Structure formats: structure tokens, C-alpha cells
Amino acid sequence: MTTLKDIASELDLSPATVSRALNGFPEVNARTKELVQKTAERMNYRPNQFARQLVSGRSGMIGMIIKSTEETYGNVAFFQVMSGLSTLLAEADLDLIFQASKDQDIVAPYERMLKKTSPDAFILMGPEKNDPRINFLKSKDIPFVVHGSVDDPDYAFYDIDNKQVASSVVDVLCDLGHSRIAMINGPEPLSFAQERRTGYLNSMRTHGLTVPDFALHHGVLTSDQGYTSALSLLSERRGPRPSAIVCASTTIADGVYRAAKDLGLSIPKDLSVVAHDDAIPEMRAVNFEPALTVTRSPIRDASAPLAMAIQKLLEGEKPEDLQTIAKAELIVRNSTAPAPKDRTDPW
Amino acid sequence: MTTLKDIASELDLSPATVSRALNGFPEVNARTKELVQKTAERMNYRPNQFARQLVSGRSGMIGMIIKSTEETYGNVAFFQVMSGLSTLLAEADLDLIFQASKDQDIVAPYERMLKKTSPDAFILMGPEKNDPRINFLKSKDIPFVVHGSVDDPDYAFYDIDNKQVASSVVDVLCDLGHSRIAMINGPEPLSFAQERRTGYLNSMRTHGLTVPDFALHHGVLTSDQGYTSALSLLSERRGPRPSAIVCASTTIADGVYRAAKDLGLSIPKDLSVVAHDDAIPEMRAVNFEPALTVTRSPIRDASAPLAMAIQKLLEGEKPEDLQTIAKAELIVRNSTAPAPKDRTDPW
DNA sequence: TGAATAATTTAAAACGTTTTGAATTTTGAA
DNA sequence: TTCAAAATTCAAAACGTTTTAAATTATTCA
Structure with missing residues (x-):
């Protein structure tokens, strides 16, 4: 040496x-x-980086912590962001520390990593209402960027306009004459699901439509969840079936397609289906039969703004000035059609 | 402070x-x-960790680098290993540095990370024949553990017995009277695919059976790849169709099922299907219709031996003493049956 | 040529640990 | 009591940078 x-x-x-x-x-x-x-x-x-770090007080590392779960969709989405991020950060000579944690206390792994490696900043995914991780990092004065947003944020974040995602889709369906529009949403605690619910409910109200309790489902983003929810929605056990279903993801839509098929319902003649498309490879909305109408915003698009925000934060820029909200693109394909003539009456 | x-x-x-x-x-x-x-x-x-590192010369970090690709299966598998690993390493106060690289030169990101963060060791996934990363790490005297193995290894690794995976499956099929047994294998350069090919070819030869070129496919582990390959195998364009197909993964098998369905072939009556099951969540072999016969070895099982090997390496143990080969478990379900009476003649 | 100024280089301190070798204190036996 | 041995503590060096403040050298202008 x-x-x-x-x-x-x-x-x-x-x-x-x-x-x-x-x-x-x-x-x-x-x-x-x-x-x-x-x-x-x-x-x-x-x-010698250690000597450098000792005097500069900076580690040049960015922390990223995730709850280890068994949910593939979430992992794939997370992985997309993380991969892009690591590549971009490497160009700025920053490294990503990854940690999956089973800890019940979701703040504990942050404390541990802070003690152990002292990352200069964190990237935080899937924020929830009143998220203790956010409070913790604020209290410790550690810079962080959130993928997603919640609670009228005063921190740096990147998010898509989830209200718009939901409401634009409702608008399109209403224009086609639908009035019984159901939603199969993401996990209840997650902010994106809450935002979409709000957008959906608001837009429905604006169009003078009501939403019965049973028409709004929450759950994980899996095909099976979509299948189960759709079956329940389409079974008519609790009232007339919806003429359109709004899905939180293409995986959910996949389940809805399967359910419709099993029930002998034709998409889009009997049922219109719309989903939000995170552009996860191998779940391509174009390849659905019929091709799926979506609001689209590739989740990997998050990498660049997140990486940028991290760098600006480290340069001392203020979190409030590092907030990005992206609009999703609406792509109408063949899974949406005018509501069946005999099914235009509201719930 | x-x-x-x-x-x-x-x-x-x-x-x-x-x-x-x-x-x-x-x-x-x-x-x-x-x-x-x-x-x-x-x-x-x-x-202060920096001061500690300066004097100890150790970073307490483990590097993990992956080629960034668009292939979900590989990512999910990788993610499973990485998650488990990070959790286990955290208990030994080691952190995982992750980097996805688009670099053409697959050694470059290792050099960069070594310069930047000086990980104490690396975990290397998906080794190829004469892998330059392995040579590089050896030449620099950096400890590393490989997930997979190749070239009569003198390094630390965890692998499953891929020859056994392939040959045991051929044995089972032969016992059922099959003689035209095709294989849809993983990507050609990857060592696990090469091992399985060898196991498959050897076992076929042992049973006195030949394998025509067109009966052995290589490709990515996607459902679409399985579908395309199966279609080609079952179309009879190049000879009589196989009575059994050995798949590299459950995703491949999924594609094979779809192809069989589209061609009006019944599983297992007309076609037996076997796969290797990495136990990726949401691609469960039990849920196939009919339930899929598999060799099973959950990919997440790799985490513990890899983590263990890393720690032992850091304690100075010799790489040659840290080699684990796990046997896969054979689980016979309903996708395998005796060969159709009129199709027992070999190619 | 000399002074003032600008350009370059230096010595030393600082960052916060761990570790080495020596010094001090305590203990136990004679 | 005294002395040797054991137990404990200490001062200083080391790890390899960056940075501050001072010192040196070079340049410019009169």
C-alpha cells in the first residue's frame, strides 16, 4: 500500500x-x-477511504432498508428502483447499502445501520401515514429522500400523482357511460393506495356517483388477490356487479382477467378493466388479451429523480426544494368499452 | 459527539x-x-466507525454486484438471496453494498467498489466458465464466496447438485417409460445450465437414449421463453414430439403448460412436465394445474451457507474448506405419468 | 534594486480509534 | 516490612488523510 x-x-x-x-x-x-x-x-x-472518511466525517454511502416480505411484486418494484439508483449513484461515487429486515420495530434497523456504517443519507420506500421512520430521520437530522409521499410532506420525495392516476381513470370510464365502477386497490396502509382511494372517491362524487363499501378492495399486488377480489365483486352476492374495475397494478388486472374468464364474462364487452402500470418487465399491459388500458409511469423512472435529490441534499440543498411529482400517462387500449346498455344504472 | x-x-x-x-x-x-x-x-x-476502520483496516462491508438486466426471474432470485443474506450478515454487524452495473467490462465495477468502499469480501452470483471476476478477486487476494460453482472450484461456494437435479429427473421419466425427453434449460453461459445439461445428457446416455440437437433448448427463465421453446418442441416440425419436457424453472414450466394447452395436449396424459423449483414466491409448483413434479431447492436456502462462509473467510478459514453442495429434493406430483403407449419409441 | 504582492509549499494539527511497550499500583509470600 | 509477581493503567505511536496557518519562493511594479 x-x-x-x-x-x-x-x-x-x-x-x-x-x-x-x-x-x-x-x-x-x-x-x-x-x-x-x-x-x-x-x-x-x-x-485510503477510511482515513478520508475519518477527516471528512462522510461515508459516501446511502442506506436503503426494506421490510423483508414474501411479496414478489413489491420486491420486483423495489429492485427496479434500487438497481437504477445504484448505477446512478455509482457515477457520483456513492454506494448503496442494502438491508432487509424482519424486525418488528421498523426504526431499529435504521438505528443499527446508522451506528454501524453511518450512511450520509437514506432512501425510504413505501411511506405510511405518520411514518415513524420519517420522524426518526428528521429527529436525527439525517438527510433522506422518500419514494412516495404522505402527510403534506416537508421532505424531499419523488412521487407520481396518485390522485390523478385514480381520478383520470374514473373520468374515462364515466365518459364511456359507466356508473358502477369498482376499485381493487393496494395495501391499505401505503400512502399511494390512500391517495388513489381519495382520487377515486372524489372523482366518483364529482360525477354524482356513489361507492358502496363492498366496491372498494384493498390488498397486496398479486394476481391471486386480483382474482379473489374480482370474484367477490362479480359474484353479485352483495349487489349488482360493476361494469368496470380499476386495478392498482397489472398483476391485479391479471387476476381480474382470470376471474372474468372463469365467470364467462367478456372484456371489454361485459366488463371494462383499467390498471395502473408500473412497467414491471414480464407483466406487460400490451400483451394482455385484450390489451390493457392503463395509466402508465414506469417505476424505474423514480431512480433518476431520487438519485438527483440525494446528491442535492448532500450538497446542502433544502428538502422542500427537492420534491417531484410526476404525472402518469393515460394509454387507452382494448380493455375499455362503453358500458353495457343494460347496466348503466348506478348502485 | x-x-x-x-x-x-x-x-x-x-x-x-x-x-x-x-x-x-x-x-x-x-x-x-x-x-x-x-x-x-x-x-x-x-x-466512530471511520476511526475504527482506519486502524483495523476493515470496512465491515460485503460487496455484491449484479449485471442490470431486465429479467424478472433472475432479479427475484437474486433478491431472495440478497435479502436473506443482508439479514444474516447484519447479525454479525456486516453490511451489504449493492451495485447494479451496466458496464460492458464486468470486472470494472468490482475495481470501482474496491477503490471506493473496500469491502472485506464479495459475494458473487451466477458464475460463468472461466469467469474473469473470479480471476480478478483471486489476483487481488480479496475473499469471496460464489453462489454456484464452475471449473473444479478451489474457492468458497454454495451450490446445489445440478447434475443430480437433471439426472434424477431423467431417471424418473425413464422409469415411466419415456424415451423422448426434451430439455428447456437456462442461459447457456451460466454454470448451472451447463451442469444440468451434462447431467441430462449423461443420464440419457446411461439409459441408452440419444438426444437430437433440437431437443435441448437454452434461454432465459421466463414463461414466454418456455412457451416459445415448447411450441417449437411440440410442433413436430423437426421430428416426433417429446413425451416429456424437463424445465429449468417453474416459470419455464408455466410457458410449457400454456403451449400444451394451446396445442390441445393434456398434461400428463400426452406430455409429462418436470421442472426445477427454486421456490420463488407466487410461482408455486403446487398451484399448477396439474400440480407440477419438481426437484426442489429453495433459492433462499443459499443465504445461510453464503453468510456463514463469508464470516468464516473473514476469520481466516481456507476457501477450500467452505464448499457446500446441496442435494435437491424430488417431489413427484401430477404432471408426470407413464409415456403414452403409442409414443415410447426413441428419437 | 527593493518592496509589495502573488503564488506555491510546508509543518503541524486534527479526525477518533486501537495497540504497543512501559509504568504504576496492587497483591501475596517470605 | 519487603520484594517479586501479577494486575491494572498509562503515554505515545500508529492508521492515512485533509486542512489551517504560517513560511517560503516567485513575480511584478516602481
Whole structure:
């Protein structure tokens, strides 16, 4: 291991000058700078990060913690973001520390990581209402960026406009004459699901439509969940069946398609289906039969704004100035059609 | 931030003693030890990891690098291992650094990470024949554990017995009277696929059976890949169709099921199907219709032996002594049956 | 040529631990 | 009591950078 001192004594310079030469400080003579760089190269010098961190107080690491669950969709989505993020951060010489935790106390792994590795910032996924992780990081004054948003946020975040996602879809369906529009939403505690519920309910109300309790389902984003919920919605046990279903994801829509098929219902003749499309590979809305109408916002698009926000935060920018809300794109395909003539009456 | 020195001067001790007291050295007086610990607690002392790393030369981090691709199956599998691993490593106070890389040069991200964060060891997934990453890490003398194995390994690894996976399945099918047994295998360059190919070919030969070129497919582990390959195998364009297909994963099997259905073939009456089951959630072999016969070895089972090997390596144990090969369990369900009477003749 | 100024380099401190080798205190036996 | 041995504590060095404040050298202008 060659050190700064080695180079210094080799060239009869002081470590200070060598340090400055290598870090591109302006006050060092052009000739010496070049000489130092050449020598460092020749002696195969690699700065010791530990020493650097000790004096700078910065680790150059970004923490990312997830609850370890068995839910593939969430993991795939998470992985997409994490992969993109790690690539972008690497360009800024930042590394990602990942931790899956089974801990009941969702703050504990943050404390542990902070003690152990002192990440310079965190990326936090899937915020919930009054999220203790957010409160914790605020109280410790650790910079963080949230994927998602909740509670009138004063922190840095990237999110899609989930209210718009839900309401735009309701608008489209109403224009087609639907009035019994059901929703199979994501997990209740998650903010995106709450936002979409609000958007959905608001838009329904605006159109003068009511929503009975049984028409709004919450659950994990799996095909089976979609199947079960759709079966319950379409069985007519609790009232006339919806003429349209709004799905939280393409996986949910997949289950809805299966249920419709099993019940002998044709999409879109008997039932219109719309979903939000996170653009997870291998669950492509275009490949559905019939092709699925969606609001689309690839989840991997989150990586760039999150990485950007992290870097700006580290440069000292204020969290409030690092909030991004993306609009989702509406793509009408073949899973939506005018409501069946005999089924336009509201609930 | 309270430091060792703060505690020392508070108690009129030397930093050395305080350090030893907190790290449980035996030569420190029991009373002082307790006193120091109490005071550290009271003053909310947190050792500075950077300083610690500087003197110990260890980062306490484990690197994990993956090629960023668009293939969900690979990602889900990877994620399973990584999640389990991070949880287990955390218990040993080790953190996982993750990096997805688009770099053409697959060694480059290792060099970068080594320079930047100096992980104490790496975990390497999906080894290929003559893998340059392995050579690189060996040349730099960095400890590493491989998930998978290749080239008569002299390094630490965890792998399942892939030859056995393939051959046991061929044995079962032969016992059922099958002689035209095709295989839809994983990506050609990956060692597990090569091992399974060898096991499959050997076992076929042992049973006196030949394998025409067109009966052995390589490709990514997706349902669509399974569908396409199965269609080609079952179309009889290149010869009589197989009476049994061996699949590299449950996702492949899913595609095979779809193809059989589309061609009006019944499983297992017309076609037997077997797969290897990594136990990825939401692709459950039991839920197939008919339930899928598999060799089973949950990919998450890799976490524990990998984590263990890492720790032992860091304790100085020799890589050659840290090799684990797990046998897969054969579970016969309803997707296998005796070969159709009129189709027992070999290719 | 000399003074003033600008450009470059330096020595030393700092970051907060761990560890080495020496020094001090305590204990036990004579 | 005294001395050797054991137990405990200490001062200082080491880890390899960055940064501050001072010192040196080079340049410019009169």
C-alpha cells in the first residue's frame, strides 16, 4: 500500500501538497501537479477511504432498508428502483447499502445501520401515514429522500400523482357511460393506495356517483388477490356487479382477467378493466388479451429523480426544494368499452 | 459527539483503558469496566466507525454486484438471496453494498467498489466458465464466496447438485417409460445450465437414449421463453414430439403448460412436465394445474451457507474448506405419468 | 534594486480509534 | 516490612488523510 507520505518523500514534497495536487486544488503549481499525478499513477497509489472518511466525517454511502416480505411484486418494484439508483449513484461515487429486515420495530434497523456504517443519507420506500421512520430521520437530522409521499410532506420525495392516476381513470370510464365502477386497490396502509382511494372517491362524487363499501378492495399486488377480489365483486352476492374495475397494478388486472374468464364474462364487452402500470418487465399491459388500458409511469423512472435529490441534499440543498411529482400517462387500449346498455344504472 | 477522550477525561482515565473497557478486554478491572460502561451509556457514546476502520483496516462491508438486466426471474432470485443474506450478515454487524452495473467490462465495477468502499469480501452470483471476476478477486487476494460453482472450484461456494437435479429427473421419466425427453434449460453461459445439461445428457446416455440437437433448448427463465421453446418442441416440425419436457424453472414450466394447452395436449396424459423449483414466491409448483413434479431447492436456502462462509473467510478459514453442495429434493406430483403407449419409441 | 504582492509549499494539527511497550499500583509470600 | 509477581493503567505511536496557518519562493511594479 503506497500512501501519500510515500509519494511525498519520493518527490521531496510535503504530504499536503501531494494531497492537494491529487485533489485538483488550484493553488498548486501546474508542473508539480502533473508530476505528482504521474508518480501516484506509477506507484499505484489508492487513497485510503477510511482515513478520508475519518477527516471528512462522510461515508459516501446511502442506506436503503426494506421490510423483508414474501411479496414478489413489491420486491420486483423495489429492485427496479434500487438497481437504477445504484448505477446512478455509482457515477457520483456513492454506494448503496442494502438491508432487509424482519424486525418488528421498523426504526431499529435504521438505528443499527446508522451506528454501524453511518450512511450520509437514506432512501425510504413505501411511506405510511405518520411514518415513524420519517420522524426518526428528521429527529436525527439525517438527510433522506422518500419514494412516495404522505402527510403534506416537508421532505424531499419523488412521487407520481396518485390522485390523478385514480381520478383520470374514473373520468374515462364515466365518459364511456359507466356508473358502477369498482376499485381493487393496494395495501391499505401505503400512502399511494390512500391517495388513489381519495382520487377515486372524489372523482366518483364529482360525477354524482356513489361507492358502496363492498366496491372498494384493498390488498397486496398479486394476481391471486386480483382474482379473489374480482370474484367477490362479480359474484353479485352483495349487489349488482360493476361494469368496470380499476386495478392498482397489472398483476391485479391479471387476476381480474382470470376471474372474468372463469365467470364467462367478456372484456371489454361485459366488463371494462383499467390498471395502473408500473412497467414491471414480464407483466406487460400490451400483451394482455385484450390489451390493457392503463395509466402508465414506469417505476424505474423514480431512480433518476431520487438519485438527483440525494446528491442535492448532500450538497446542502433544502428538502422542500427537492420534491417531484410526476404525472402518469393515460394509454387507452382494448380493455375499455362503453358500458353495457343494460347496466348503466348506478348502485 | 462524545468521544473516547471525553469519557476518559470525565473519569480521569486514559483513552486506552476506556477503549479496552468498552471492548471487553480481560485485563481491565471489573469495577472500572462497569463504571466506564455506565458512563459511556450516560454520555450516549457511539464509537466512530471511520476511526475504527482506519486502524483495523476493515470496512465491515460485503460487496455484491449484479449485471442490470431486465429479467424478472433472475432479479427475484437474486433478491431472495440478497435479502436473506443482508439479514444474516447484519447479525454479525456486516453490511451489504449493492451495485447494479451496466458496464460492458464486468470486472470494472468490482475495481470501482474496491477503490471506493473496500469491502472485506464479495459475494458473487451466477458464475460463468472461466469467469474473469473470479480471476480478478483471486489476483487481488480479496475473499469471496460464489453462489454456484464452475471449473473444479478451489474457492468458497454454495451450490446445489445440478447434475443430480437433471439426472434424477431423467431417471424418473425413464422409469415411466419415456424415451423422448426434451430439455428447456437456462442461459447457456451460466454454470448451472451447463451442469444440468451434462447431467441430462449423461443420464440419457446411461439409459441408452440419444438426444437430437433440437431437443435441448437454452434461454432465459421466463414463461414466454418456455412457451416459445415448447411450441417449437411440440410442433413436430423437426421430428416426433417429446413425451416429456424437463424445465429449468417453474416459470419455464408455466410457458410449457400454456403451449400444451394451446396445442390441445393434456398434461400428463400426452406430455409429462418436470421442472426445477427454486421456490420463488407466487410461482408455486403446487398451484399448477396439474400440480407440477419438481426437484426442489429453495433459492433462499443459499443465504445461510453464503453468510456463514463469508464470516468464516473473514476469520481466516481456507476457501477450500467452505464448499457446500446441496442435494435437491424430488417431489413427484401430477404432471408426470407413464409415456403414452403409442409414443415410447426413441428419437 | 527593493518592496509589495502573488503564488506555491510546508509543518503541524486534527479526525477518533486501537495497540504497543512501559509504568504504576496492587497483591501475596517470605 | 519487603520484594517479586501479577494486575491494572498509562503515554505515545500508529492508521492515512485533509486542512489551517504560517513560511517560503516567485513575480511584478516602481
